[in-house]
């Protein structure tokens with residue numbers, strides 16, 4: 195064979211192999227599973243999987259219980275902040291999503307627990323952007339509904355007074371009082387614009403209604419004039435084409451930013467409270483990104499965030515970051531450090547016991563019947579995977595994914611030995 199023919203032969207073989215890979219029926223049943231449960235890119239795909247550390251588990255339960263139950267105690271001086279500390283790929287995002295899942299599930303199933311969660315992927319470059327993200331997640335439309343609930347509830351407390359107050363004196367349309375009850379039936383009741391339309395039809399006085407709304411917003415939500423006006427605009431948009439979000443976002447500009455931000459966040463929390471949400475949990479992932487900020491921006495960031503956390507008892511912050519970033523915060527802003535670390539969880543590398551448990555937990559996602567068996571993995575393989583991944587969750591899971599795929603394609607019989615791993619590494623090199 196000439197060199198060229200040899201090369202062609204190689205290519206042919208590779209193509210055949212690739213085609214075989216595609217063709218192969220993805221039948222994992224010989225490994226006792228229905229699919230490969232290890233996420234290929236090792237992203238946090240199954241947040242329901244619990245932490246492997248008993249200590250970590252206890253800490254998160256205590257954190258949720260204490261933040262929630264201390265909320266009404268105004269004398270309580272400490273602020274609840276949880277820092278999840280760990281190096282890259284150690285399971286920070288996963289743990290945050292797990293905590294969020296617990297809170298969301300409690301919120302759905304427990305009547306005495308009502309809390310909202312917001313997950314923010316990165317700290318952005320200012321806390322004010324974090325607030326924007328919070329609104330984005332709640333959704334401006336949702337916020338509008340929640341705010342409207344507050345107003346409607348007030349009106350409904352005394353519909354007679356409402357009629358007397360807002361019937362137009364000189365109107366030609368002499369609607370009867372009974373007809374006004376139409377306003378308080380869905381869908382009119384639940385949609386501010388619909389409500390306004392109907393209200394006008396009934397000859398209601400839009401001016402006094404607006405004043406009334408403004409008064410209630412200032413009494414119940416936020417005493418600030420400018421912000422009250424913004425919220426009014428959110429309910430009854432005046433400028434055509436202006437998005438509701440822009441209306442609110444426009445509030446935080448210019449001078450006095452810190453005070454305004456605090457008020458803005460307070461007002462959001464207040465709207466939630468009025469709707470019987472007692473706690474807002476804000477998760478900020480990849481918090482170490484703040485160490486990339488310039489010195490001035492960082493100082494500003496830490497200062498503002500500290501002010502925010504300091505004043506508001508009805509929200510808790512959970513951040514994830516590396517130890518280096520946490521040390522930086524400690525140096526630059528001791529007060530913020532204290533607040534963010536009222537609870538702290540250090541994520542450690544996998545050890546043998548945790549590695550096995552991790553494998554079992556994933557396999558159980560794909561098994562017909564749950565078991566405590568690491569099969570199709572073998573003990574020696576797990577130890578070898580642990581060694582190569584150095585106990586890093588992401589590397590370990592990635593290896594597990596690839597071992598299953600390789601064994602399927604190459605028709606390797608379980609239990610997989612460490613030779614499979616050697617082959618895998620050989621192929622990658």
Ligand SMILES: Nc1ncnc2c1ncn2[C@@H]1O[C@H](COP(=O)(O)OP(=O)(O)OP(=O)(O)O)[C@@H](O)[C@H]1O
Pocket residue numbers: 233235236237238239240243244245246280281282283284285286287288289552555587588591
């Ligand atoms: N307790 C666990 N149970 C199951 N899988 C886990 C667990 N902890 C972490 N993982 C998985 O490990 C992988 C890496 O975790 P994760 O993405 O949370 O790490 P990270 O610390 O956020 O990494 P980075 O610093 O790169 O953001 C993910 O696939 C995640 O789902």
Ligand SMILES: [Mg+2]
Pocket residue numbers: 286287288479480
């Ligand atoms: Mg992460």
